[in-house]
Amino acid sequence: MELKEILAISGTPGLFRFVAQGKGGIIVESLADGRRTMVGGTTKVSALGDIAIFTQNTEVALGEVFQAIYDRHAGKAVALTSKSTPDELRKFMSEALPDYDEERVHNSDIKKIAQWYNALVAAGMTSFRAAEEEGDASAETASAAAKKASASAAGAKKATATAEKRAPKAESRSKAPSARSTTARKAQ
Numbered sequence: 001m002e003l004k005e006i007l008a009i010s011g012t013p014g015l016f017r018f019v020a021q022g023k024g025g026i027i028v029e030s031l032a033d034g035r036r037t038m039v040g041g042t043t044k045v046s047a048l049g050d051i052a053i054f055t056q057n058t059e060v061a062l063g064e065v066f067q068a069i070y071d072r073h074a075g076k077a078v079a080l081t082s083k084s085t086p087d088e089l090r091k092f093m094s095e096a097l098p099d100y101d102e103e104r105v106h107n108s109d110i111k112k113i114a115q116w117y118n119a120l121v122a123a124g125m126t127s128f129r130a131a132e133e134e135g136d137a138s139a140e141t142a143s144a145a146a147k148k149a150s151a152s153a154a155g156a157k158k159a160t161a162t163a164e165k166r167a168p169k170a171e172s173r174s175k176a177p178s179a180r181s182t183t184a185r186k187a188q
Helices: 062-072 086-096 109-123 131-172 184-187
Strands: 008-011 015-021 025-028 036-040 045-047 053-054 059-062
Touching: 008 109, 015 036, 053 062, 059 062, 062 109, 062 184, 086 109, 131 184
Parallel strands: none
Antiparallel strands: 008 015, 008 045, 015 025, 025 036, 053 059
């Protein structure tokens, strides 16, 4: 399971794993209980692999933050809850990411990070880094794009061949007006 397959769905508690693309949206599976559900196309869905945390100078991928928390807590769940004090939240975040931007990273964001981390650890994730996966993903993306381009080129050739086969049939039809037109019938 990779972090880019894990989704957070707006208005729905918990995390979900991407299963498949459906007609009207996507099919996801809950990490908590394994139930599958359909998410509509208008629902806001965020992949955890695409989320970053603000620091004083740059942004750090959420996977790197999760890995720091995992290393610091020896792979165990964190003790933060939704009722933790702001001081506890800030201390937790400064331990995981010392130079995070305190003005742009809110307490609610830290609570989400802790909840998501606990859900991922409970689901059995042990590695959150995507450095080696990015190289593989870019190679997979490039090969997928090449396959798609060759498939579309093959489809274009097939469509051209089909159009050429149909063209003689269309040209063989007579374009001359019918002998019995409406005006000719009225005159009789």
